[in-house]
Amino acid sequence: MLIHESPLTRKLSAFVALSGDDLETLARFHQRRRTFQAGHELIHEGGKHQSAFILAEGWACSYKMLPDGERQIVDFQVPGDFLGLRSVLFRATDHSVEAVTRIEASEVLASDIFDGFATAPRLATAILWAASRDEAMVVEHLVSIGRRSADERMAHLLLELGARLMLVGTGDKTGFDCPLTQYHLADALGLSAVHVNRVLRHLREEGLVTFQKGRVDFNDLPGLTRLADFDLDYLDQDGPLLR
Amino acid sequence: MLIHESPLTRKLSAFVALSGDDLETLARFHQRRRTFQAGHELIHEGGKHQSAFILAEGWACSYKMLPDGERQIVDFQVPGDFLGLRSVLFRATDHSVEAVTRIEASEVLASDIFDGFATAPRLATAILWAASRDEAMVVEHLVSIGRRSADERMAHLLLELGARLMLVGTGDKTGFDCPLTQYHLADALGLSAVHVNRVLRHLREEGLVTFQKGRVDFNDLPGLTRLADFDLDYLDQDGPLLR
DNA sequence: CGTGCACTTGACGCGGCTCAAACATTGTGG
DNA sequence: CCACAATGTTTGAGCCGCGTCAAGTGCACG
Numbered sequence: 001m002l003i004h005e006s007p008l009t010r011k012l013s014a015f016v017a018l019s020g021d022d023l024e025t026l027a028r029f030h031q032r033r034r035t036f037q038a039g040h041e042l043i044h045e046g047g048k049h050q051s052a053f054i055l056a057e058g059w060a061c062s063y064k065m066l067p068d069g070e071r072q073i074v075d076f077q078v079p080g081d082f083l084g085l086r087s088v089l090f091r092a093t094d095h096s097v098e099a100v101t102r103i104e105a106s107e108v109l110a111s112d113i114f115d116g117f118a119t120a121p122r123l124a125t126a127i128l129w130a131a132s133r134d135e136a137m138v139v140e141h142l143v144s145i146g147r148r149s150a151d152e153r154m155a156h157l158l159l160e161l162g163a164r165l166m167l168v169g170t171g172d173k174t175g176f177d178c179p180l181t182q183y184h185l186a187d188a189l190g191l192s193a194v195h196v197n198r199v200l201r202h203l204r205e206e207g208l209v210t211f212q213k214g215r216v217d218f219n220d221l222p223g224l225t226r227l228a229d230f231d232l233d234y235l236d237q238d239g240p241l242l243r
Numbered sequence: 244m245l246i247h248e249s250p251l252t253r254k255l256s257a258f259v260a261l262s263g264d265d266l267e268t269l270a271r272f273h274q275r276r277r278t279f280q281a282g283h284e285l286i287h288e289g290g291k292h293q294s295a296f297i298l299a300e301g302w303a304c305s306y307k308m309l310p311d312g313e314r315q316i317v318d319f320q321v322p323g324d325f326l327g328l329r330s331v332l333f334r335a336t337d338h339s340v341e342a343v344t345r346i347e348a349s350e351v352l353a354s355d356i357f358d359g360f361a362t363a364p365r366l367a368t369a370i371l372w373a374a375s376r377d378e379a380m381v382v383e384h385l386v387s388i389g390r391r392s393a394d395e396r397m398a399h400l401l402l403e404l405g406a407r408l409m410l411v412g413t414g415d416k417t418g419f420d421c422p423l424t425q426y427h428l429a430d431a432l433g434l435s436a437v438h439v440n441r442v443l444r445h446l447r448e449e450g451l452v453t454f455q456k457g458r459v460d461f462n463d464l465p466g467l468t469r470l471a472d473f474d475l476d477y478l479d480q481d482g483p484l485l486r
Numbered sequence: 487c488g489t490g491c492a493c494t495t496g497a498c499g500c501g502g503c504t505c506a507a508a509c510a511t512t513g514t515g516g
Numbered sequence: 517c518c519a520c521a522a523t524g525t526t527t528g529a530g531c532c533g534c535g536t537c538a539a540g541t542g543c544a545c546g
Contacts, residue, residue, distance in 0.1 A: 015340070031369055033323075037447055048396075054460055063383070064383075064386050066386070066390055066391070066472060067472050070390045071386060071390075072386040072389040072390045074386075075384050077281065085271070087375065089372045089375050090372075090375065090379075090479045091476075091479055092476055092479075094379050094383075094476065094477040094479075095380070095382060099425045114368075118364075119362075124415050125332070125357075128332060129332045129333075130376075132329050132330065132332050132333065133515065134378075135329055135381065136329065136333075136337050137329075137375075137387060138309075138382060139307070139317050139337070139338060139381060140337075141385055142315065142381060142384055142385045142388065143307050143315040144433075145385065145388045145389045145433065146315040146388045146433030147309055147313045147314075147315045147433060148309070149283065149533080150533075150534070181492065181493090182492075182493070183489090183492080189389075190388065190389030190390060191534075191535090192534070192535055192536075193258050193492090193493090194494085194534090194535075194536080194537095195446060195533085195534055195535070196493090196494085197494060198494090198495085198534090201494085201495095214447055223270050229309060232287070233334075233335055233426070234337040236333045236335075236337075240413065307538060392501080393501075394501070424523085424525090425524070426523095426524080427526070434502075434503090435502070435503055435504080436524090436525090437500055437502090437503075437504080437505095437526090437527090438501090438503070438526085440525065441526090441527085443503090443525095444526085444527095458528060
């Protein structure tokens with residue numbers, strides 16, 4: 001049974017107890033495993049009939065480009081997350097996804113998913129839950145960019161990533177390994193890279209978080225949580241990060 | 244057959260041709276019709292086990308509040324849209340929904356939806372499509388707030404609303420009736436109400452759009468579309484607004 | 487040992503916020 | 517029918533958070 005312990009399994013288990021049938025169907029999703037180099041664009045905005053992926057190893061990000069060359073990162077994906085799930089139903093994909101690090105991911109055809117829905121209804125519910133959770137995260141990012149200051153936004157993002165990584169087993173309340181550059185953070189938070197740098201310095205000087213050398217350290221988790229107005233209810237997971 | 248012609252039916256038909264069975268199941272969703280006054284909060288953030296609604300008449304908005312009393316509107320809902328669909332699977336609702344005008348909406352229980360999934364698979368796909376489309380709109384709002392100027396954001400929002408209303412039969416390429424206040428626009432666009440007013444004046448003086456007296460008039464649709472970088476592919480609907 | 491990429495810091499300007507004050511419109515109760 | 521309160525719109529003055537531009541540092545890699 002432990003053989004099935006993929007990050008996705010681990011994540012979905014936070015929502016429902018999966019049956020043997022569910023696990024089997026889930027295992028079938030993990031055939032067709034592929035590797036991509038850092039920077040590779042797996043899914044291209046405007047493309048048609050593309051399949052989705054389940055991320056097994058490494059980090060990715062989904063984003064949209066603007067005509068002036070600016071980029072808005074919509075979300076980051078960590079192991080256990082789907083890539084491109086939303087637009088399997090669309091005529092044309094509405095966003096792009098690229099590998100932040102070297103990644104390993106399993107390709108999933110739309111038909112796999114729909115067939116799975118028929119044979120493993122509990123799994124179907126779990127996948128819908130995962131999709132709803134993804135949307136809830138996007139909504140929270142919207143709130144951040146719309147109404148929170150740069151410091152608060154940054155704090156919120158780092159806390160969210162920490163909580164998500166705990167759920168799949170990487171990272172704990174002291175921090176996590178983070179391959180993002182300050183440019184990634186800027187594109188995700190709607191800031192300039194220059195300002196991201198200043199924000200990080202400020203948070204470090206306040207003794208709240210340290211972002212350095214591919215590592216995020218939570219120096220004052222309660223203080224950071226207060227600053228960010230971070231409440232992990234929207235992740236709908238039992239929150240060992242805070243409790 | 245025309246008896247079934249609800250806004251939702253009309254919207255879903257832009258995605259798939261619904262069978263008689265589908266229409267019947269859909270009709271069953273429209274029992275339990277209720278009326279709410281403008282300003283009434285149908286769904287409350289943090290609440291539990293709430294049902295969803297299908298909006299039949301009037302406008303609503305979904306939003307999140309921040310501790311300092313600020314509000315971020317995530318999206319507006321017009322006839323044919325679901326209210327609170329995303330969090331039927333969640334332990335606690337992650338956002339609130341309130342009526343902008345007096346509205347009529349049909350209450351839908353989670354069980355209705357899941358049972359419908361089993362009996363009318365094509366309808367299930369159509370509902371997933373609608374949910375994906377809702378998410379795509381949120382993503383586009385994120386891009387707007389993150390990377391577009393105030394003028395561009397406003398233009399984009401008004402164009403999106405116009406396109407959505409065309410799909411359900413209200414509004415055309417000349418404009419649409421719009422019950423929103425400038426405060427609503429401010430909360431949706433991450434701006435202050437004062438600045439919204441200045442933006443609207445500017446767009447009016449440029450001869451692009453007029454927002455006055457509950458009516459939006461597209462004075463220069465191509466110009467507005469260019470300004471906003473508006474491409475309605477993300478709505479995944481055949482776009483009579485632009486073609 | 488040079489070339490590129492990520493990070494860092496300073497100077498300066500602007501878009502959008504805040505505060506403040508009218509004005510317009512609508513609904514309400516006396 | 518009027519007074520007036522409540523809500524929405526409009527405009528000005530001043531300021532600040534964050535963007536832009538510019539220059540420089542550190543480090544990894546070929």
